[in-house]
Amino acid sequence: xxxxxxxxxxxxxRKVLAGVRTRGLAVHxxxxxxxMLHGYxxxxxxxxxxxxxxxxxxxxxxxxxxxGFGAADQLDPLGLxxxxxxxxxxxxxxxxxxxxxxxxxxxxxxxxxxxSLRAAGRPELPVGGIVPIAPAGLHxxxxxxxIEREWLxxxxxxxxxxxxxxxxxxxxxxxxxxxxFGDPGGADPGVVATFTGHISSFAKSMxxxxxxxxxxxxxxxxxxxxxxxxxxxxxxxxxxxxxxxTGAERVLRTVDYSDIEVIPDCGHCPQVEMxxxxxxxxxxxxxxxxxxx
Numbered sequence: 520x521x522x523x524x525x526x527x528x529x530x531x532x533r534k535v536l537a538g539v540r541t542r543g544l545a546v547h548x549x550x551x552x553x554x555m556l557h558g559y560x561x562x563x564x565x566x567x568x569x570x571x572x573x574x575x576x577x578x579x580x581x582x583x584x585x586x587g588f589g590a591a592d593q594l595d596p597l598g599l600x601x602x603x604x605x606x607x608x609x610x611x612x613x614x615x616x617x618x619x620x621x622x623x624x625x626x627x628x629x630x631x632x633x634x635s636l637r638a639a640g641r642p643e644l645p646v647g648g649i650v651p652i653a654p655a656g657l658h659x660x661x662x663x664x665x666i667e668r669e670w671l672x673x674x675x676x677x678x679x680x681x682x683x684x685x686x687x688x689x690x691x692x693x694x695x696x697x698x699x700f701g702d703p704g705g706a707d708p709g710v711v712a713t714f715t716g717h718i719s720s721f722a723k724s725m726x727x728x729x730x731x732x733x734x735x736x737x738x739x740x741x742x743x744x745x746x747x748x749x750x751x752x753x754x755x756x757x758x759x760x761x762x763x764x765t766g767a768e769r770v771l772r773t774v775d776y777s778d779i780e781v782i783p784d785c786g787h788c789p790q791v792e793m794x795x796x797x798x799x800x801x802x803x804x805x806x807x808x809x810x811x812x
Contacts, residue, residue, distance in 0.1 A: 529570055533590075536583065536614075537606035537794070540552040541591035545581040546574035550591035551647055553801065555582040556608065556631030558788070559655070560727045562589030564713045565628070569790045572798035579619060581707035583611060585631075587730055589717050594730065601737045603635070608634050612644050615794070626801060628788060629655050629662060629762060630734075632802030635739055648750035648805045652797075653787055655760050656738040657766025663731045663789075665761045669694045674738045676728065682722040688715045691724060701758035710791045744773040750805035751777040754797070756785030778808045 530545045544563045553573065555566040563582040573580040578797045585604050587594035608625075622645045623664060627635035632654025639649045655662055666672055671690045675682055682690070692715045696703040718724050751774050755764055765780075771777050780800055782789050791796045800807065 520809045525533060528574065529745040530596065534583065534589060536610040539586050539607055541584045542589060543581060543583040544570060544795055546570050546576045546579065548573065548579040550578050551624055551628055552579040552581065554611055556613055556625065556627035557582065557585060558629030558631050558635050559731060560588060560718065560719050563713065565788060565790055569798055572794055574759065576798070576802055578802060581615060597623060599737060600734050604634055605637055606615065608638050612638060612646060614646040614778035623701045624648045624650070624804065626650040626652065627654065628652040628790060633738065636742040636747065639749055639751070640743045640745070642748065646749055646782045648727045650752045650754060650801060650804060652789060653756065655762060657742040657770065659785045661763065662761040663735055665698055666694070669697065675724055684720045687721050687724055688719050691715045698760055699786055699788045700792055703783050707791065726806045744770060750808055752804055752806060752808060753777070753779040755779070755781050756787055756789050757781050757783045758785060759787045761787045776805070776808055
């Protein structure tokens with residue numbers, strides 16, 4: 520399908536990655552391309568503010584909906600989850616590397632951060648460096664416990680009848696504000712509306728929760744840090760309520776040319792809360808590492 524330009528001048532198009540139909544967002548530019556991987560229950564839309572920053576900087580970048588989320592095909596109900604996403608990430612990295620004739624930098628938030636770490640552990644992939652943002656899978660997976668503790672989520676789970684769709688979106692929006700932002704009251708209403716637009720029914724919300732439970736066992740030590748041989752910058756929001764810095768020391772101790780940046784007054788998703796600051800960090804990577812290669 521021919522790509523179309525949205526009002527933000529981001530390129531939005533349908534595509535197929537590893538046999539999975541999905542939706543992609545991209546901006547043209549120079550330099551090594553950056554692939555952006557969203558987190559659990561999110562979509563490529565979470566990267567729109569950051570992609571606009573990259574567009575203005577003239578830097579190439581792309582994002583897509585992971586299988587089971589956003590506008591992508593549903594997950595295989597019988598297969599493990601992480602390998603299904605790994606296949607898509609591999610295809611996207613190889614596609615960008617071939618298009619730009621360059622290694623690819625991979626940025627991932629939460630689940631996407633775990634997928635970036637897994638990609639970097641595969642030496643056959645043309646990965647030039649990774650930036651995991653509050654990655655899931657480091658010693659713990661408290662992000663899903665945080666979601667399950669929310670009383671509104673519990674209300675959805677125990678309701679004896681399906682909750683009307685008109686009620687689901689406000690519930691999802693409130694949970695998203697509370698858990699993803701350092702300042703829930705300051706969350707951009709447009710960002711919240713975009714997130715809830717992908718989880719707008721009772722059936723979809725239950726499916727997302729079931730995917731989270733199914734994923735938990737796979738987040739028990741899901742990557743081999745010893746195999747990572749590229750620059751790595753960990754990023755965390757100081758007010759992250761979902762994933763704490765537990766495990767960061769292990770990464771810094773194991774991976775050469777690795778560093779960590781903690782963003783003050785920021786929550787779990789700096790790409791929507793502080794895109795300008797995050798863009799500055801990413802556009803300076805890997806030269807801004809303390810032990811830059």
